[in-house]
Amino acid sequence: MKRPEIWVPRGLGAHPRASGTVFRVFSTEAKVVEVQIYSAPDVKGERRALRLVADHTFELEWPGITAGALYQFIVDGETRPDPFAHFLPFGVHGPAEVIEPDYSYRCDAPPPPASRVIYEIHVGTFTKEGTYRAAERHLEELRELGITTIELMPLAAFPGRHGWGYDGVAGFAPFAPYGRPEDLKHFVDTAHGLGLEVLLDVVYNHFGPDGNYLGAYSSRYFDPDIETPWGQAPRFTDPAMRSYALESALYWLGEYRFDGLRFDACHQIHDSSPLHIIGEIREQARSRAEYFFVAEDERNDPRELERMGVDAVWADDFHHVVHCLLTGEKDGYYAAYAPEPSQLARVIERGFLYEGQPFVDGSPRGQPADRMAPESFIYCLQNHDQVGNRPWGSRLHHVCDPSSYRAASALLLFLPMTPLLFMGQEWAASSPFCYFTDHEPQLGKAVSEGRRKEFASFTKFKGTEIPDPQAESTFKKSQVDWDERTQKGHREVLDLYRGLLELRRHDPVLSKPGVREDLKAEVNEDALVVRRRAGAEERIFVWNFGTARPVSDFPVGALLLATEPLEEGYLAGHSAAIFRGAERH
Known part of the structure; x- marks a missing residue:
């Protein structure tokens, strides 16, 4: 499937041409705008003035300036990095590099998979090297495992040598420590050659x-009347910010050929426009090609998802219920969930658990989601938030017994909802995924202190030392160790995931798109029983939360897969199994 070429209507920043480079700046504040060329990051060369051409837009075509040149803008005498830069090789405060978009793609994007299995990656900790090229070496193995879709955590340039990426400030420049722009393009190109989709978290x-x-450059970008946890809200009712987000999204889709976007914290996007900014991104993108758009949105409101025009949503209720069941935790938002199999049965049948009931703050949360297809709910046992926002970055298998983890994994991959795996969970990686940053000292100190205060009220963590986000060791310990996947204790989990994903790909029921009416979940004493049907065929999942029970307690047919061996016809405690439906006579 062909991807469209780069689309940047205003063309702000630096754009090389045959005769030189066009520099273009939008500023409602500036009287004089210049461009400073550098022969090295700290060695200034010639500088020239841009001329005002229209609508607060300054422009200069500089003959002889070619790709690879370093530059910054000077706005009324103050040196400023280019927020529209296509690469910032020396960090977000340093000069930008003029980039020639001349990568020759070898592979077209694959057609959308019939049933997605998403795999979330943080490039910096996915390998010891922490680069696109190193990550690329594992793509074939992920394809063979049964992954269809890679999701990269944010790449827009952010300060420091490492971080999660949610502090991005340059929406067109991939984070330099991961590699150059052509390395990212090669990663996507290689994935496409293997038949994998690639999504980007923005x-x-x-x-x-x-x-x-x-x-x-302009006070119009942010709204002083709307404060968010991160400062003034982006002002999407103003064309300046609206164009920035639209052009940024289309740039990643066009220039880097991503197959879709995951939009972070949509409930924190303030946009009263008739057409929501994400809806406009969708309209503009899909006038060029087919893309897959995902929202992170804690409101559980299908009306908001429809307004944005997204295809799927991170549905965290499933994760929270499973986590409470396996750990008994009640701190923070887990206070809104009960460790009861009946809650898990409800969320499976309904998609969301909260559909208007009062949440922990007493206010109603959510709306019924009856019209949403099962695959539009993205379910997970782990993701960067649910692991990294814990004090020590503990993964689910670090805080529950191994049998329960295997059973939960089987449930995730049995359901018709779209499963998301977080890097390393398929072999129960020993590495945590901590919250780590590399801010300048004053901001870094504030972040470290804030992290300690955040967990001070959590009963389970009182009196314990939380890893310092600014410490190099916190980042290093989060790196995935690929060598351990063949070791005892990890190899067995990986084999289970292979079997589950094989079943999901080829079974005549589990490989079919789900229909809400054909998905039923109920509690049978201390067991969860989930049924999926496709035509005349039925598959039954049984998760035993109690002591060993005879399989004859459940009206099931032949065994397809079990997370623990069935001893003398008994389903072990804290284990699960997938069966054919019972034969009808």
């Missing part, structure tokens, strides 16, 4: 606190 609800220079 953040338009806020900008990071360090290195955001948009406001230095």
Whole structure:
């Protein structure tokens, strides 16, 4: 499937041409705008003035300036990085590099998979090297496992040597420590050659606190009347910010050929426009090609999802119920969930658990989601938030017994909802995924202190030392160790995931798109029983939360897969199994 070429209507930033480079700046504040060329990051060369051409837009075509040149803008005498830069090789405060979009793609994008299995990756910790090229070496193995779709955590340039990426400030420049722009293109190209989709996590609800220079060019970008946890809200009712987000999204889709976007924290995007900014991104993108759009949105409101025009939503209720069942935790938002199999049965049948009931703050949360197809709910046992926002970055298998983890994994991959795996969970990786940053000292100290205060009220963690986000060791310990996947204790989990994903791909019921009416979940004493039907065929999942029970307690047919061996016809406690439906006579 062909992807469209780059689409940047205003063309702000630096754009090389045959005769030189066009520099273009939008500023409602500036009287004089210049461009400073550098022969090295700290060695200034010639500088020239841009001329005002129209609508607060300054422009200069500079003959002889070619791809690879380094530059910054000077706005009324103040040196400023380019927020529309296509690469910032020396960090968000340094000069930008003029980039020639001349990568020759070898492979077209694959057709959308019939049933997605998403795999979330943080490039910096996915391998010891922390680069696109190193990550690329594992793509074939993920394809063979049964992954259809890679999701990369945010890449827009952010300050420091490492971080999660949600402090991005340059929406067109991939984070330099991961590799050059052509390395990212090669990663996507290689994935496409293997038949894998690649999604990108993008953040338009806020900008990071360090290195955001948009406001230095125009006060129109942010709304002083709307404060968010990260500062003033982006003003999407103004064409300046609206164009920034639209052009950024279309740039990632066009220039880097991503197959879709995951929009971070949509509930924190303030946009009263008739057409929501994400809806406009969708309209513009899909006038060029077919893309897959995902929202992270905690409101559980299908009306908001429809307004944005997204295809799927991160549905965290499933994760929270499973987590409470296996750990008994009640701190934070887990206070809104009960460790009861009946809640798990309800969320499976309904998609969301909260459909208007009072939440922990007493206010109603959610709306019924009867019209949403099962695959539009993205379910997970782990993701960057649910692991990394824990004090020590503990994964689910670090805080529950191994049998229960295997059973939960089987449920995730049995359901018709779209499963998301977080890097390493398929072999129960020993590495945590901590919250880590590399901010300048003053901001870094504030982040570290805030992290400690965040968990001070959590009963389970009182009196314990929380890893310092600014410490190099916190980042290093989060790196996945690929060598351990063949070791005892990890190899067996990986084999289970292979078997589950094989079943999901080829079974005549589990490989079919789900229909809400054909998905039933109920509690049978201390067991969860889930049924899926496709035509005359039925598959039954049984998760035994109690002591060993005879399989004859459940009206099932032949065994297809079990997370623990069935001893003398008994389903072990804290284990699960998948069966054919009972034969009808």
